[in-house]
Structures are given as structure tokens and as C-alpha cells.
Amino acid sequence: MSQLVESGEAATAAQRPPLRTASWEEIRKLFALDPAAIHLNTGTVGAMPYEVLDTVDRVTREWTGGLADVYKPADYLEHRSAIARSFGVDLDEMVICHNATEGVARIIQGLDLHEGDEVVTTSHECYSVLSNFNLLRNRFGVRVKVITPPSGYDVRAEEIVELFEAAITPRTKVLSFAAVTLFTGTRMPMRALCELAQRHGLTTVVDGALLPGMLDCNLRELGVDFMACSGSKFQCGPLGTGLLYLRNKVFPEHNPLPLPKFWPVISTWYPILGSPPPRTTTSVASDDMALYVQMAGSASIAKGAALAKACALFDEIGRARIEHRIMDLADYARDRLVEAFGKDALYSPGADERLRSPLIAFHPFRDRESAWNVKKLGAFTGRLEQEHRIWTRWTEFDVPGSPHQHYAARITTHLFNTRAEIDKAVAVMARLADELS
Template sequence: MSDFEFRSNRRDLFKLAGAGAAAAATLPLVPMSAFAADPKFTLGEPKPGFILDPDVLYMNIGTTGSTPNHVLKSFNQDNREVARNPLETFGGVTPFREAIAPGFGAELEEFVISYNTTDGMNKILAGVELREGDEIVTTNHEHPGGNGPMNILAQRYGVKITRVALPVGNDQKAGDYVDLFRKAMTKKTKAFVFSAPTYLTGVMLPYKRLAKLAQKNGIMTIVDGAHATGMFDLDFHKTGIDFWGCSGHKWQCGPGGTGVIYVRNRVSKHNPLPLFNFWPTNTNNTLLTGPRTNDNAATYNVGTAMQSIGNPNYPMLKAFADTCAFWDEIGRGAIEKHDLALSLDLKNKIADRWGAGYLYSPKDDPELLSALTSFSPFHKANARVGLGQSEAETAQSTTFVTRMREEYGIVIRNTAVPVIGSPAPHHPMRISTHLFHSTEDIDRLVGAMVELTSKMAGA
């Protein structure tokens, strides 16, 4: 359990929204004293910051997070205020973007609040300039939210999709991924599209190394960061990546229907490539005021152009801004350190009990570590799973997840992971460790999994 402690200052509505004096004049006058952040939050303790069910150990943040208690109170009141005064606009969307963007190392004109990662990936891939014969190098572990728009590019425009087969298990290094992408790219490769971390095994692809490889070859980079925001202390500029599509409701614990899009709009030492042509999806084409420049200065405000969607859900956007403010004040670096330390503790205890070969996630290369842990108590990661065994293996995995919830009050999930050499996907468990978890939670989880594995083996 971390001894890091957060003590918040009580703030009014305008500070929470990040609005200046001019914008504040249009904000509804909802007193915030009753909805300020809880006076004490300690990493590793769900109370009082979160209202998670005390009878359930929730370890599936990779699917959806838990919105902080004080944000829920404010969200409810703000929805009621908008219902009472429907014309209120909270000063527009810009104050929320202004409040959130610095926490992710982005300029305002590069930053968009989206609806989720899938929304972000669709808007990014719809806006980049790819033509027939151009190639995308991606992986066989991508989420449908990225695969869908890539498939549209292939079917509609004739863009070629090349997939590299990712390794699983602990026996891998960050350099392996650079080699895989280097071998897959050709003179026609225009984009690298990959997840960091992946949703299937939680491996954190070495995005900075891949960004440098791409830059050396004039290739754009597009990252599905659904599991990055809220888990990692990201500085989008320093990543060197051109486009990020991220989630707001998973590890960032914002309300459902929130996410982040980053569109690089500056040339810098972290990414000296000229800006790639990009056509933002928006409802106001007059915002496209000219070509993108290629120096370290703002071009046209691509973020505002993409944010223009008509009448948004202002209470939802404000709740997302409030949650991000909570993360910023706790310290995103402290959250990352806590999350990864718990994850490594879990992975080491799994390796001690079952063996490192049962891990589908790497643990020994720190660059590949994330707070998602994927493992199976029934077979090793690199074992071949026959086609005839696939149905039984799926049922076994699903039964394990169900019984963990029903018999032990622990919520995890399983995934379907393509494995090199296996004719059928494997179905390991996927476990999330986050800011409200502790080492005691890890011990409870491992003890329950050991006991349940024994029960199922003797059934």
C-alpha cells in the first residue's frame, strides 16, 4: 500500500471547469463546496474517493473504471442544472480542453475530448491521407475499434494492411517489437498503427522506439491508447507519436462516453517530421483556415475543428475534466508508479505459484510493463491449443471468471489471444491493478485463484 496521500483544496465551479473570468460569466451558478474532492485520498484505499462495492474486489478497469465520488455528486447536480436551464452551455467546450490538455502534455489546438477510443481511432483514420497502394503496418492484437476503420480504408481505398504477429509471455524484449515493425515495413508503408498497451495481454509496446523508427522512414504513427490514459503519466509531445486515440472511462475513470484524441500540430525535437495532411471530421468546415505549417508553432486549430460536433453533453465533459483534475492533483507519476508496482507484484506471485511460462504478459523488461496482467492457470502461454480443444478451453476460462465473481467476490475477465504456432486463440484471464488497489488485494486475488484452480482440477 502506498503512503502517498492527496489532500485537495476546495474549489468552485469555475476553477474546476478551467474557465477564465469571461467564460465564467455564462456558467450556471452551482455552488461546489458540497462537491469538492474528498479531503483525504490515499493510493491503495478505495474509500473515501470511490464508491466501489466493499463486498466486491473489482479488477476489471480495462473494461470500465469507477468515477470518483465527488465527481459523481457534481455530475448529478450539473445534469439537474442543465435540465432546469436548458440553454446553459458551461462556457463552451474550450475551458474543459484547456483544463485537461496540459496534464497530457498537449497544446489546446492538438487536443480533443472524444466519446471513447473507438470514436477517436475512427476520426483519426478517417482524417489521415492514405491512398490506394499505401500500406499500414499494424498487429494481430488490435482492438475492433482500430481494426474497423483500417478495414474501411482497405475496402474503400485499397490501402494494404500488413499485420505483424506479436509474441506472448515473459520471454520478450522491447527491441523485439522494433525488429518486427522494421521487417514488415516497405517503401510503400505510410503508417504504423498499434496499441500501447494492447488490450489482450497488456504488453506496453515501446512507442518511443517505434516513433523513432517511423520518423527515420517518413512514416506516421497512430496509437490506440485506450489503456494508457489514466494508467501512465503521458506527455503526448514527448512520445513522438503523431496521433493518439484514448479512453476516458477506463483507467482515467471518467464517465462513459468520454475519451481523448491527440493530433500532433507542432514540429519539435521529439518529432521533427513535417506534419502529415489531416482532414478533421467536424460540423463547421469554416474552421479549416489553411494549410498546416511545419515549424514549432500552432497551425490552424485542428483540435477546435474536431471538437465542433453541435450540442455536446456539457455535464459529461465537465465531469471528465473534474476527474482529470483529480488525477493531476494526486500526481499522474505517482499513479503510474503505484499501478505498475502492483502489477509487477502480481506477475511475480503468479510466476512463483504457477511459473513464468503461464504469464501471457511480460514482466522482466520494464519497458513492456503495464497494469494489465494476462495469464492462464491451466496451460502455458506458448503451448499449442488444438482446434478441437478451443471450445472446451473457452468454456474453462469463462467458468473460471464466473466462479471468481460468484464464489470469491472478485471481478476479472478473459480475452481471446492469437498465439504464434497455435491454430486457435488462447483464453487467458486479464486482471487490472489500479490506484484504489493494494498489495493486500493482490494477495487475496492470488489466494482465490490458487484455490479455484485446485477445485477445478479436481472436478
């Protein structure tokens, strides 16, 4: 990557055109992309803009060997205020953390759950979510009910909401789901699931690893209680960065439920004696819960600043514009995949616009039994990378009624991709699949 960074035509803030009106071709130049590769794997890791890389370097140098207070900047007050604004919330609700995995662990381990309490989640969650709930099961006797969502082109949002609703019992306390699932790229009907949770008095824990930088979202209006996000995927910040949202005020029009009891398990700011004030019941905060979570020893100050830079660049381009661009490219890619492999090959939703995302999982081979053949899927994505420099990945997930997990190839489109890249990648994938079939 260092060679790439040196040879890249980095457009600095002073040189570049105003991003709000810049063309996508101009915007692509902001990113440290390998010109010889096609990056269709932002679902795993995005590409940093040069200005973000420069920020890591500059801030690291500013703090190295200095005698300044390194703990104060770990509160990231300015950065968090700006990021919170971008997602429609306030400083006391937004934390810069180290990745989605850390964020979701701090949320799940901070919930006030006890023996016999039940959590409803899905088998399509990231391992970071499922392992934390299983830890609660082993440690406290919390019951974890795991449902398997439907997959395929024709899935509809109502089916998913009905499945969750059927799983809720009087013991259920938490509903947990991804904003966008990583295995089949299903954009979950978040508002409908939050409304369902509210009707049953449940806390919502959302794995939003893929959300920032993809969706233009107002987290308050969604009505979610907690969300953990990755900074290095669609948001294109450095690896080892994340965002954590926690609802810290009650806005009845979005979520009338009382704030859930929460234990900030890693903190240097939570009182060392006595108890914090009771959580507010109104739209005025009684306490700064985000600061309890934010202040947790020395922090990756340079990476936090770089994540804030990435967020600022995306704000400047316009988050609604970015979402539109991403979805447009994804629709194009989905149509090309359907042409090449057939609609039945898709595990990702396509017919219901509400469920579509830029992560598209599909079965590339003629025989359906290969969906159980991890070696074949591994060879497919491995050869795409090694022989054609096309970066994708394979995923594995439960399918209702199937005795085995299915394996699929997955592509992800981001704002810097082009239709020409998609055309080329799909043509190569079709040839390679034929060869391997």
C-alpha cells in the same frame, strides 16, 4: 451502483486531505467501489470517484430545461486546456470525445490514405482499430499488414521494434499500435516505435485507450501524431468519455516530420466553404485542428465536465505518483501469479521492465491445451465474479506459430487496489483453477 453511491462515504473536496500527500488508503475512499467486491478489471472499466459522479449530476441539472446556449460549452475550452497541460500538449491538440473507439475512428477515417498505401499494425489491436483499417481496405484499397507480436514473460522491447521494422515497405504510410495492448497487457515501446516511424517518414496512430490515468506521459515528447484514449478506464471518468490527441505543430526535437494531412470527418467547425490554411511547418499553429474535431454538434456536456474532474483529481494526486503506485501493485500481482501458476503461464511481459503494465494475462490451468478452450476460461472468470465477486476478464489473441487463438485470464490493478486484495484473489484463483483442471 446507486445504492453504493448513496451508502458510500463520499469525501467532498472540502473534507478530504490534500491529495498530493494523502495515503493510498485515503485515496481509495474517493472511489465509488463496491466494498464487497475486488475490482481487478480496470482494463475494461475503472471506478468513478464520488466527486466525478457528483459532477455528472450537477452539470446535468444545470443544463436541463435551461434556455442557455448548449453549443458553446461543447468547446470545453477550460477543461481541454487543463487536460492538455497534464499531457504536455496544448489546447489546439486535445479533444474531449465519447470513447476511444470513436476517437480512433475519427483519426483513421481522417487520414489521407489512398489505394495501394499500406498500414502496418498488429493482431493484438482492439477491434475498433482493426475494423476501421479494414473499412479503409474495403473502401479505398488501402493495404493492411497485420503482424502478431510475441507474448510471454521473456519478451523484449527490441523484438517488437524489429518486427515492425521488418514489416515496413516503400508503400507503408502509417504505423499503428496500442500504448498498452488489451489482450496481453504489453506496454508497447512507444518512443522507439515513434522514432522508427519518423526514420521512415510514417504517421503514427496510437490506441491510447488504457494510457490516461495509468502512465505519466508527455505526448509531445513521445513524438506521436495521433492518439485516441478512453476516459472511463484508468482515468476513471464516466462511461462514454474519451480523449483524442492530434499533433498540430512541429517540434523537430520530438518529431521533425511535417504534419500529416488530416480530414476532420465529423465537424461543424471545419469551413463550410473554401479550405483551411495549410498546416504549419513550425511550432506555431496555423489553425485549430482540435477545435474542428471538438465542435461536432451537441455534446455530453455533463460527462465532459466529469471527465475533466477525474483528470483534475489525478493531477492533484500526482500522475507520476499514480504511475509508480500502479506499477508497484502490478509487479506485486505478477510475482504472486508466477508463484501460483509458474512463469510459463504468463502471456504478459515481465522480464523487460519497459514492457510491463498493470494488465496481466495468464493461463490458469495445468494443461496447456485449455488455452484453446474458451468455455473453460469463461467458466473461470464467470465463477470468480459470481461466487467470489472478483472482477477479471478473459481475453483472446493470436500467438505466433499457434494454429488457434489463445484464451487467457486477465487481471488489471489500479491505484485503489491493495496487496491484500491481490493476495486474496490469487489464492481464490489458484483453488478454482485446480478445481477446474
